[in-house]
Amino acid sequence: MSTLVIGGTGTTGGLLANLLPDARIGTRKPLRDNHVRFDWEVLATYGSALEGVDRVYLIPPLGVVDPVPVVESFLARARQVRRVVLLSSSAVPESATGMGALPALVRTMPGWAVLRPSWFMQNFTGDHVVAAGVRDGEIVTATGDGRVAFVDAADIAAVAARALTDPVPHNTDHVITGPQALSYADAAAIITEVTGRPVRHRSVSTGELAERLAASLPGEFAAILAGLDEDIRGGAEDRVTSTVEDVTGRPARSFRDFVSRTSIG
Numbered sequence: 417m418s419t420l421v422i423g424g425t426g427t428t429g430g431l432l433a434n435l436l437p438d439a440r441i442g443t444r445k446p447l448r449d450n451h452v453r454f455d456w457e458v459l460a461t462y463g464s465a466l467e468g469v470d471r472v473y474l475i476p477p478l479g480v481v482d483p484v485p486v487v488e489s490f491l492a493r494a495r496q497v498r499r500v501v502l503l504s505s506s507a508v509p510e511s512a513t514g515m516g517a518l519p520a521l522v523r524t525m526p527g528w529a530v531l532r533p534s535w536f537m538q539n540f541t542g543d544h545v546v547a548a549g550v551r552d553g554e555i556v557t558a559t560g561d562g563r564v565a566f567v568d569a570a571d572i573a574a575v576a577a578r579a580l581t582d583p584v585p586h587n588t589d590h591v592i593t594g595p596q597a598l599s600y601a602d603a604a605a606i607i608t609e610v611t612g613r614p615v616r617h618r619s620v621s622t623g624e625l626a627e628r629l630a631a632s633l634p635g636e637f638a639a640i641l642a643g644l645d646e647d648i649r650g651g652a653e654d655r656v657t658s659t660v661e662d663v664t665g666r667p668a669r670s671f672r673d674f675v676s677r678t679s680i681g
């Protein structure tokens with residue numbers, strides 16, 4: 417039997433697949449031997465992706481307002497699956513519909529874990545809007561002085577690997593954070609100090625941020641993202657958990673260490 421890693425070509429799934437010798441990577445564009453075609457939008461791909469699989473790392477369909485129907489269809493076909501680890505988010509509260517309804521579906525499986533990571537350190541790299549800000553020398557958010565305990569996706573993957581392979585299923589929600597809550601101004605100062613590149617943070621209103629984001633994203637999605645910044649401003653992410661150390665036995669990586677060893681921006 418093997419583990420189906422949905423999103424195995426992405427940030428957390430890619431790191432997780434490296435930790436699991438039996439990983440089968442679900443992707444819309446299979447290119448390698450351990451890839452299998454999987455597309456949330458194509459029901460016909462579910463059955464073959466699940467063949468010989470008894471564990472699943474589940475990244476829900478992205479950018480879908482209500483992912484419940486497709487995830488329900490998928491889990492209904494996952495009869496031989498003994499364990500599902502869902503990637504949710506610390507910013508998504510439990511709800512009757514939408515993303516917040518997925519944990520309840522996963523909890524019906526024989527073994528499960530719901531991962532609730534805080535914001536990823538990887539947002540400061542690659543295509544993310546925060547990384548674009550680093551490149552411009554100015555990160556623009558609506559977070560004010562609110563703090564976030566940014567977490568390394570590698571630590572999320574390490575927790576996921578344990579949740580999938582520990583002999584006893586965790587059957588719990590894991591709120592996963594880095595070791596220190598930082599404002600975006602703190603993060604910018606660390607980047608400047610470590611890399612020598614001047615980067616600052618400018619906080620704008622939620623409405624202004626939504627407008628800025630709407631230049632490159634659908635308006636509804638832009639408003640949701642700006643709203644999450646408002647939550648940060650209100651202190652929603654200002655907490656540190658010991659989950660990484662409790663589950664993996666080693667401490668969570670610090671933002672400073674991440675910046676020192678990663679190509680930021």
Ligand SMILES: NC(=O)c1ccc[n+]([C@@H]2O[C@H](COP(=O)([O-])OP(=O)(O)OC[C@H]3O[C@@H](n4cnc5c(N)ncnc54)[C@H](OP(=O)(O)O)[C@@H]3O)[C@@H](O)[C@H]2O)c1
Pocket residue numbers: 422423424425426427428429442443444445454455456457475476477478503504505506533534535536539
């Ligand atoms: N960024 C943050 O700060 C943060 C914080 C907390 C939680 N999260 C959550 O993290 C999740 C994203 O995880 P990630 O960053 O590890 O992934 P990611 O790097 O954004 O990669 C997305 C993955 O999804 C796959 N994918 C996209 N559309 C698909 C479809 N229709 N069917 C099947 N697979 C599809 C892609 O695979 P292919 O292209 O190969 O098909 C890719 O591997 C989101 O749900 C977000 O809510 C993010």
